[in-house]
Amino acid sequence: MPTRREKLKLIDKNIKACTKCSLCENRRNTILNEHFPRARLMIVAEPQGGFDKHSGFPLTGKGGKMLARMINALGVRREDLFIESITKCNVSRFRAASQKELQACFPYLCQQIHIVKPHVILSMGTVSTEMLLDTKEPMSRIHGRVFKLKDYEYKDIWVIPTYHPDFIFRTPQKKDEAWDDLSVVRKQLRIASEKALTE
Numbered sequence: 690m691p692t693r694r695e696k697l698k699l700i701d702k703n704i705k706a707c708t709k710c711s712l713c714e715n716r717r718n719t720i721l722n723e724h725f726p727r728a729r730l731m732i733v734a735e736p737q738g739g740f741d742k743h744s745g746f747p748l749t750g751k752g753g754k755m756l757a758r759m760i761n762a763l764g765v766r767r768e769d770l771f772i773e774s775i776t777k778c779n780v781s782r783f784r785a786a787s788q789k790e791l792q793a794c795f796p797y798l799c800q801q802i803h804i805v806k807p808h809v810i811l812s813m814g815t816v817s818t819e820m821l822l823d824t825k826e827p828m829s830r831i832h833g834r835v836f837k838l839k840d841y842e843y844k845d846i847w848v849i850p851t852y853h854p855d856f857i858f859r860t861p862q863k864k865d866e867a868w869d870d871l872s873v874v875r876k877q878l879r880i881a882s883e884k885a886l887t888e
């Protein structure tokens with residue numbers, strides 16, 4: 690029986706060879722981040738500007754720095770964190786991923802969630818949130834709320850949307866709201882851990 694780590698490595702291998710959508714044509718790299726197979730928190734963001742080759746984050750530049758600050762504010766140990774991208778190949782800074790590309794790539798994320806079974810998913814930005822929650826509600830209305838992920842019958846996985854780090858950088862007046870969302874994440878992680886201890 691393959692371990693979680695082996696299963697994740699196989700997904701990575703499939704992603705590196707994937708040609709399911711046109712984003713593979715400009716693929717310089719896929720997400721490089723180290724994957725912790727028993728992470729309690731998964732962060733999912735839409736990649737903007739490529740993957741940072743040092744941190745492996747799906748964001749570079751100011752957005753990447755904002756993401757690092759948010760992770761710091763969460764106070765989660767690195768091995769409890771699984772950072773993922775809604776599309777596994779780079780999307781140009783000058784356009785968003787199309788619905789076709791998002792739909793083509795989404796099964797990889799679903800497989801990763803299925804293996805890791807995080808307690809909480811922090812969904813950064815509208816694109817990730819629309820895909821994970823199948824919703825068109827504006828971020829201004831749903832950020833910081835706790836949703837149960839559908840179609841994962843074996844365990845409760847909670848999704849908490851927040852603003853995309855790039856957006857927070859460009860709209861600093863939203864930073865307080867985003868930091869409040871991070872408090873909700875910390876609280877939900879605590880609740881989930883306490884529940885896991887009694888099961």
Ligand code: SF4
Pocket residue numbers: 704707708709710711712713776777778790793794
């Ligand atoms: S973005 Fe996803 S679906 Fe498209 S080629 Fe890359 S790995 Fe495959």
